[in-house]
Amino acid sequence: MTTSLTFSDTVSGKAEGDVLVVTLNNPPVNAASAELRQGLWRALDHARSDNAVSAVVITGAGKSFVAGADIKEFGKPQVDPTLPAVVEKIEASEKPVIAAINGVALGGGCEIALAAHARIAHSKAKLGFPEVKLGIVPGAGGTQRLPRLVGCLEAVEMIGTGKPVNAEKAFGIGLIGAIAKGDLLSDALALAQSLKGKPVLRTSERIAPRSDQATVQNTIAKITLKAKGQMAPGEAMRLAASASTLSFTQGLSDERETFLRLRDSDQAKALRHVFFAERDAAKVDGLEHVEPLPLNKIGVCGLGLMGAGIATALLSAGYELIGYERDEPAAEAGKARILDILGKNLKSGRIDQADFERQAANLATTAKLRELAPCDLVIEAVFDDMTIKTELFQKLDLVIRSDAILATNTSYLDPDALAAETAHPERVIGLHFFSPANIMRLVEVVRCAQATPQAVATGFALAKKLGKLPIVTGVCEGFIGNSIFSAYRREAEFLLEDGALPQEIDAAMEDYGMAMGPFAVFDLAGLEIAWARRKREAPTRDPEARYVDIADRLCEAGRLGQKSGRGWYSYEAGKRTVDSAVTEMIAQSRAAKGITPRAIASEEIVKRLIGAMADEGKTLLDKAIAARASDIDLVMINGYGFPAYRGGPMFAASR
Ligand code: T1G
Numbered sequence: 090m091t092t093s094l095t096f097s098d099t100v101s102g103k104a105e106g107d108v109l110v111v112t113l114n115n116p117p118v119n120a121a122s123a124e125l126r127q128g129l130w131r132a133l134d135h136a137r138s139d140n141a142v143s144a145v146v147i148t149g150a151g152k153s154f155v156a157g158a159d160i161k162e163f164g165k166p167q168v169d170p171t172l173p174a175v176v177e178k179i180e181a182s183e184k185p186v187i188a189a190i191n192g193v194a195l196g197g198g199c200e201i202a203l204a205a206h207a208r209i210a211h212s213k214a215k216l217g218f219p220e221v222k223l224g225i226v227p228g229a230g231g232t233q234r235l236p237r238l239v240g241c242l243e244a245v246e247m248i249g250t251g252k253p254v255n256a257e258k259a260f261g262i263g264l265i266g267a268i269a270k271g272d273l274l275s276d277a278l279a280l281a282q283s284l285k286g287k288p289v290l291r292t293s294e295r296i297a298p299r300s301d302q303a304t305v306q307n308t309i310a311k312i313t314l315k316a317k318g319q320m321a322p323g324e325a326m327r328l329a330a331s332a333s334t335l336s337f338t339q340g341l342s343d344e345r346e347t348f349l350r351l352r353d354s355d356q357a358k359a360l361r362h363v364f365f366a367e368r369d370a371a372k373v374d375g376l377e378h379v380e381p382l383p384l385n386k387i388g389v390c391g392l393g394l395m396g397a398g399i400a401t402a403l404l405s406a407g408y409e410l411i412g413y414e415r416d417e418p419a420a421e422a423g424k425a426r427i428l429d430i431l432g433k434n435l436k437s438g439r440i441d442q443a444d445f446e447r448q449a450a451n452l453a454t455t456a457k458l459r460e461l462a463p464c465d466l467v468i469e470a471v472f473d474d475m476t477i478k479t480e481l482f483q484k485l486d487l488v489i490r491s492d493a494i495l496a497t498n499t500s501y502l503d504p505d506a507l508a509a510e511t512a513h514p515e516r517v518i519g520l521h522f523f524s525p526a527n528i529m530r531l532v533e534v535v536r537c538a539q540a541t542p543q544a545v546a547t548g549f550a551l552a553k554k555l556g557k558l559p560i561v562t563g564v565c566e567g568f569i570g571n572s573i574f575s576a577y578r579r580e581a582e583f584l585l586e587d588g589a590l591p592q593e594i595d596a597a598m599e600d601y602g603m604a605m606g607p608f609a610v611f612d613l614a615g616l617e618i619a620w621a622r623r624k625r626e627a628p629t630r631d632p633e634a635r636y637v638d639i640a641d642r643l644c645e646a647g648r649l650g651q652k653s654g655r656g657w658y659s660y661e662a663g664k665r666t667v668d669s670a671v672t673e674m675i676a677q678s679r680a681a682k683g684i685t686p687r688a689i690a691s692e693e694i695v696k697r698l699i700g701a702m703a704d705e706g707k708t709l710l711d712k713a714i715a716a717r718a719s720d721i722d723l724v725m726i727n728g729y730g731f732p733a734y735r736g737g738p739m740f741a742a743s744r
Pocket of ligand 1: 365
């Protein structure tokens with residue numbers, strides 16, 4: 090006998106015999122909005138007061154159980170009941186409450202499941218606490234209930250990293266009691282029948298299974314190191330570890346205080362900005378209703394470091410790949426390079442033997458361009474020279490289908506000029522990967538002037554399929570990322586002339602949270618590319634514009650960066666050391682211009698460099714190269730080591 094009940098717009102109930110099945114339905118991800126919380130609250134009240142109800146099953150509609158608290162409500166006035174109150178009410182129920190986890194149970198969604206008296210999950214379910222990725226800690230009992238179920242070691246790992254676990258792992262660590270063998274709801278109803286009338290097991294009353302404290306502390310130290318500069322991971326792990334020493338009530342109040350403090354912190358605001366920025370970046374004007382072309386076979390021309398990385402990313406995503414090089418030995422070397430990366434993925438456990446064999450089987454290399462004829466899309470990653478790329482594209486024009494996509498991985502050349510040299514410029518786009526391309530998440534999808542929306546949509550969809558973060562950019566020298574990076578470099582060199590030293594500027598930016606300071610990055614990338622560009626620009630450079638020639642002096646002295654053993658720093662045995670010769674060259678350059686150096690504080694260094702990036706960002710927005718400021722933030726965070734917990738240069742400058 091089934092009776093339908095409505096507890097709110099997003100919460101409904103059905104009586105399956107004497108079990109009340111409560112379904113949460115707040116598309117797209119069942120975020121625990123105020124409306125959903127109120128509906129769940131009413132459902133629990135109904136279950137408590139209706140004698141016909143012996144147990145409750147809570148489940149979600151769609152692909153999520155509950156994706157956590159509604160992040161859009163953060164910073165807004167609180168609406169009752171709060172999530173902690175709902176969670177407490179679930180656990181307090183005298184009638185067994187079963188969580189039937191149909192999909193993702195994240196953050197507050199996992200806390201709802203932990204408060205239930207039993208948990209059963211669909212085999213494809215995922216459970217986790219991603220709060221640290223939002224600069225906060227779980228705030229509805231997760232830091233205290235999780236350790237009581239899985240032990241402190243598993244808890245600090247899950248809560249400290251924010252990484253979800255699959256159903257099998259969740260079952261293995263005791264986070265869930267069962268994985269549904271048949272239909273999830275039927276299995277959950279059977280579980281409810283088996284528990285009804287029995288005393289309920291409350292997670293908060295459990296004692297956290299023992300974990301070796303030394304191992305727990307080691308794990309905390311490892312994760313804290315990786316999360317350099319971020320407050321939340323350390324706090325979250327401290328709370329989870331405290332479950333073995335503090336009472337539930339003490340731990341809960343500490344959790345609440347910590348949650349509220351971090352929720353309003355600058356880091357949390359920045360990470361919320363990044364969360365929504367990633368969602369917005371997927372909404373590209375003009376591509377809303379454009380169907381990407383289907384892609385099966387993909388060609389990669391140039392199998393050097395970048396090409397091999399791109400090829401590996403494509404193979405990992407399941408594409409058939411044809412790698413092309415100018416001659417057989419180079420093609421063989423390219424194949425070996427790709428197989429070497431796959432081998433490393435196998436060794437590190439990122440893929441298993443079956444994956445390795447499947448990907449290797451999907452790989453073919455050739456020195457015959459005509460063998461790329463069956464490709465649906467070809468990406469070139471040959472040397473960044475216009476003549477070489479144009480010749481290649483013109484040959485490809487004659488080989489591949491006219492509707493196949495041609496993509497260039499150029500960093501600085503003009504893809505519009507390249508497209509204009511081909512027979513079908515409408516199918517030419519830019520796909521600018523970042524090295525190592527099989528690791529780096531960012532792909533700049535370059536919307537060439539003559540490219541069709543379908544060509545751009547196809548490139549965009551491909552990048553998503555590779556698990557990358559595609560950001561659409563218009564055409565200008567350096568697109569979004571390298572334009573901002575050039576402004577960053579320019580201001581860094583102005584700071585040098587004004588009185589700061591490379592190591593001071595680097596220290597200030599590394600303290601700010603950059604993965605590496607600018608001068609260390611310049612040395613890593615090599616100084617010759619920027620030098621070549623400065624020489625190219627010299628004839629047309631504005632004589633009134635401020636120009637710092639220190640980098641030119643370095644290059645003329647053969648100091649081309651890490652690979653030449655000397656650049657802004659010296660690299661003895663690979664170790665970066667300050668070189669007095671550079672300090673001397675800087676002093677001479679200042680003297681030649683009659684500049685008296687002054688002491689420059691870290692705050693000013695950071696402010697000027699962020700400011701320079703943001704100013705360039707504004708120019709890119711004015712020129713419609715970037716669609717939104719948050720896209721620029723994502724490019725700098727995912728391609729240039731800008732700390733996500735600062736939100737990106739545009740966000741940081743706006744603060
Ligand atoms: N709140 C509000 N909106 C959300 C949301 C959330 N938790 N999660 C997703 N959305 C929106 C998103 O903005 C987008 O909107 C749409 O849903 C689809 O998302 C007390 C306080 C669940 C794995 O961190 O990781 O619980 O752009 O494109 O790729 O301890 O969304 O369409 O308008 O990402 O299929 C903790 C966040 C919260 C999970 C689905 N939870 N979400 O991925 O879809 S803090 C999270 C995700 C918390 C408690 C604390 C993913 C997903 P729009 P999408 P997807």
